[in-house]
Each structure stands twice: as C-alpha cells, then as structure tokens.
Amino acid sequence: MSSRRNFLQKLSIGLSAAALTPLSSPASVFPDLRKPVKQLRVALMGLGGYAGIVARAMKECKLATLTGIVTGTPSKIATWKSNYGIPDKNVYNYDTLHTIANNPEIDLVYVTTPNSLHHKHVLQVAAAGKHVICEKPVADNAQQAREMIAACKKAGVKFYVGYRLHFEPHTRELVRMRKAGEFGNIMHVNNYMGFKIGDPTQWRLKKALAGGGAMMDVGVYALNGARYATGEEPVWVTAQESKTDMVKFAEVDETVTFQLGFPSGVIASCGTTYNFNNYERVYLIGDKGFAELSPAFGYGPIQGRTHLGPMNQPLITHQAAQMDGLADCILNGTPDPGMTGEEGLKDMVVVDAIYESLRKGGEKIYLYKK
Template sequence: MEKITRRSFVNKFGIGIGASVIVTTLPSFLYEPELNSLPYIGKKINLAICGLGIYANIVAESMQGSEYCHLAGIVTGTPSKAVKWKDRYNIPEKNIYNYENFDEIINNKDIDMVYVILPNSLHKEFVIRSAKAGKHVITEKPMAINVKECEEMIKACNDNKVQLAIGYRLHYEPTHLEIKRLGQEKVFGQVRYIESSLGYKTYDTIAKTPVDINSPANWRLNKKLSGGGPLMDLGIYCIQASRYILGEEPISVTAQFGTINDKNRFSETEESISWQMKFPSGAMANGNTSCGYNIDRTYASADYGSFELSPGLSYGPYEGKTSKGPLKFPPIKQQQKQLDEISKLLLENKQLPNHITGEEGLKDIKIINAIYKAAETGKKVSLS
C-alpha cells in the first residue's frame, strides 16, 4: 500500500483552488509520522461482538489490524455461526456466549467491551446487561426505539460506571469531518439550506428478489424488531449530517410519509418518508429516506458557496465538491478508525466525547419520534 504523506496527498487530491479547502484540515492520521514514533504495542481493549449479522461481519473484518482494539469474544444465538467465527478469528471457547448465558460475561476479565449489533428493539436489553456485567458498551444506531429506553440505557451505564458509545462511524471519517468544518466554521458563510437523502431498495441478496416482511433476511421491515422503517435505519444518517454540518439542534419539524408501492413488504413500516427541520439560525434541512428506491447524497448551500457529497452517507468511497473545487479524501476503514479512537480513550481512562455518547443517541431519537409524529398528524412538531 502506498504510504500517504502530506505532500503526496496534496499532489493527488488538492487540485486547483480547491486545495485550499482540503489541505488546511488534513486529519492527523494523514500526516507523516514523526521519525522516532513507534507502533503501539501496549494493552488493547478486548471486544465481544453481540449479534453476528451482516454488519457484524463488516466490523470484524474492518478491525483486523486495529491498533487499540482486539476481537476477543462473540455472542450469538446460532451455534453454526459460533463455530465459523471461532475458527476464523481464533476466539477462545470461554469467550463465546449465547443470549441465554450472556450474563456470565461478568466473570470474564478478558472482555472489556461489548459491541451490540442486534435489531433495534434488542439494544436496550443487551446494553443494560452489558453495563451490569461491568463492560463498556457500544450499540449500533439508532440507540433504541424510544426516549424512555435511551434514558434507561444511559442510567444503567452511569450506575455501573461504564461508558456507552453509539456506532456513529461517520464521526471519524475525514470527508465528513471536513463538511462538518465547512459548515460550523462558516467557510462559505452561514449555511442556509441542506438536502440529505439516503435510501436503498431492500432485496434478498441471495434470491435477488424483494425481501418479504417475514424473512429473517430483513428484520427492518418488522416494526416490533426495528421500531420503524427506513427513518430509523437510514434517515438517522441524514439527521446526523444536518446537525453536524450546522452545529445546531433543530427547533421544529414537519414530515410526510411517501406512497407505499409494495403493500406486502411495507405493511408495518413506512416505505419512504420526507421531513423538514428548522434550526435556530433560520437554516432549513430537507431529509429523505426510503427502502423502496436508491439515493445517497448530501448538499449544503451557504451565503457564499456550497458543498456536496454523492455518494455521501453510505460506506463510501465518497465523492464531493465545493464551490472552490473537488472534495475527496483517501478512503479509510471506518469501523476500525471508530473502534481505535474509542478504545484509545478507554485505555487512557478518559471520557468519550459527547458527540458519540448515549446523550447524542437520545437527541436523535427525540428528533425521529418528532418526525413520525409530524408525519402522522400532518402538523408541525416543536422540539424546543
């Protein structure tokens, strides 16, 4: 793999006048290491992944070679998965749990943290069980399915003196760090308008046919498991992008459900939903998400220019531009970067930053609940 230095990065990606936008904020991991720096060889955070679905596989593969985090255990209700993961990642038998004996993890000093990657309605249970076992915990987004569950999760982690993080991978991705800077530092003036959309057509990846609501291949169509439709799973990225581009919290929302084109698949959850958020600065954000069609872009218009990404919210690589030129950073292993940054702070006995904690997850759920209420009632819902 080519070594990335500041100079090679600028030569490759800082083209024309757009370089002034990109180069001034290169993340620290893109700079040349100091000559006397050495690879980290100290203790790592030993992680157990709870729930071995599609995204768990992405996390496990991404974190191979992680500097501060080690995949040490698994939690699954499927014995065949346990065998495959044990062999693939050399996981000791004593670090393999199922959902029934999971609480025994309290006695396992070789596990420091649990990453809950289960359907949304199960997040609360396993975050609280992890906290009571004295383990730090990460849970995938959305944090939970309602405000009460979020508050219970936060309390359980505080009571048991463990830290809770939400799996906001894009908070560590350099392209998104840049659009956050462009907005919050008002590089092009005050951002006045944001469009952010993410959607994909749900298919059975094996049969190449639309996923049925009863198929375990897509629990996201089952409201009991998901808590809602694409707004919960995908729209949360659009909400997040609008919030961190502006550095503000919305004060009100309006929303509309889209047409249901497949009543068999979307008998319990929305197929599509659009919403509008008003912010204290007067900025407006339009969001859109769907499990009925594909879309992936984010655009922001400010007083003296604009910036955008397309694709912008999926796994990348991201392509973008600003009013001054192209916007592109080398792709990174997003999940590895996320886990390394979290683990490093835990090893140093430091508090996790507010932007990834349970309090952040709670903010998203409050907004999501307000969007659903607005769509159901046809009325503006205040968040202030």
C-alpha cells in the same frame, strides 16, 4: 438486495453533534501507536452481516482487538472461532451473557442485534459492568435511550453509538470547514438516504424487531447529517409519508420526507426510503460556499466537493477507524467525536417527533417551547 448492509457496500464500491474534532491526516484516524501498551478488547454481540464487516475491519486496528462473541446461533460459533481466534471461554449466548462480568479479557461489547433488541441488550451489558457500543438507531424511542444512558451511568461504564461517519475524513473535513466559517452562514441543507430493500421476510420489515422502517433504519443518517452540517439542534419538524406497497410495508414506513427547522432559521429538507436506489447525499449551502458529499453514508469510498474543488480526503475502512478511535477515547481519554449515548438520544428525540408528525398528518411538531 436482501439487506441494507449489502446495499451500502455495493452502492459505494460502484462509485469512483456537531462536536466532531478536526481531522488533519490519516494518522488522526488511526493513532500512531505501533506498540500500544494496552488494547481495547471487544466482543461482538449478534453475529449477522454487519458483525462480520466489523470483525474483518478490526484486523486493521491498532488499539482495538476482537476477543469474544455473543450469539444465539450455535452453528456460527466454530467459524467465528476459527476465523478470529476466539477461545471457548470468550464465547457467550444470550442466556450466559451476564457471566461476561467475570471475564477480564473483554472490556467492551458491540451490540449489532436488530434495532428493537438494542435497549434490552445494552441494559444487560451495562449490568455486567462492560463498556458498550450499539448500532444506530440507538433504540426504538427516546425514552428507551434515556434508560440506556442512565443504566450505563449507574454501572460506571461508557456508552457509545455506532456513528462510524464521525471518524470518516470527508465528513470530518466538512464539519471542520463549517466550524471554521469557510461556508459562511449556513442557509440550507438537503440530505437524503435510502435504498430499495430486498427480501420481504427480513427483520427490517417487521416492526417488532426493527422499531420502524426506512426512517428508523437509514433516515437517521440524513437526520444526523443535518445536525452536523448545521452545528445546531432542530427546534421543529414536519414529516410526510408515501407508501406504494401496502403488503411489503404493512408494518413499517416505506418513504418519508421530513423538514427540520433550526434556531438560526435554516431549514433542512431530508428524505429516506426503502423503495428506490441512488438516493444518498449531504448538501449544505452557505452564503460563502457549499459542500456536497455523494455518496455520503455508505461504507466507502465517500466522495466530496466544495466551492473550492474536490475534497480529496483519505479513503479509509470506516469500522476500523471507528473502533480504533473509540479505543483511543476509552484508553487514552481523547475527545469523543459525538458518538455517546447522549448523541443517539438527540437523534431519537427528533425521530419520535417525526413519527408524531406522520401520525398527525404532517403537523409541525415543536421539540422545545417556542
């Protein structure tokens, strides 16, 4: 398959932080505002495959609406204007992006460009005075993430990262149960996410655009999942890499396993790959019960079970729930479920340490002083 996006869709269809707030019903995902006084007006930046998924999902939204686009590919403009009713005045390219500051019909820009462009583009959007959400990983490294957070604070705009699963019902139920003590003391976590990547010429295999390989692209799912499964921040990491195709993966990592040590003594054993499929799970074990999500990270349907039986949570369109949820945060001041730039920074601190461990032959890297 040629892209991670297609893989996530097809994988799930074929199968029948720690700050997350509880989800009690589908209405908690889609705010029950049939006639909202105001909607969050969104422009998509970078019109690749994922932007199309978000745009189609936003047709379900109540509080968010697509009003603009930013693209470096003029040939895409006519189709997007026709499909989503985008007027000429709300169409931008990367050279004219700064003029979006003068457009009252756009409140937020969603950056879906390749990973290594996130830093540059978020800084540009912040300078234009617009709220911004960017896809994960938030940046190439923690230092870039800090600069992005600082720029958004200076500009007085909100900064979010596309952790769509933080609005997903099974994920939220797992976190609710963990916070309620229904698993007892968490004893172990085992998470992994990966797929067999296709087209060897795609940007995800070019470090200058991707920032890294499987660890950067989909390993962050397993990492973020370990953090919300434990409700803790890791204090040390170790990591190991295997590479079977030195040509295809000349610039980026292929398969990485990593371990996270938490203050309570819990160890999370995690993995990520670009070399094989059927590798997607969140599994936590407590002294009173367990939870498993598998599939856990794709676009749906997510499936879950616990020691009490099937989770039986609602199946939703993740991107619609995310955009309505973020609109609710911005417009109505509802609590953010761990999607801020600071949340992205926490993951990048760990990703940096994982790559450091790889460079040092698997050495244990401490994230904080012992």
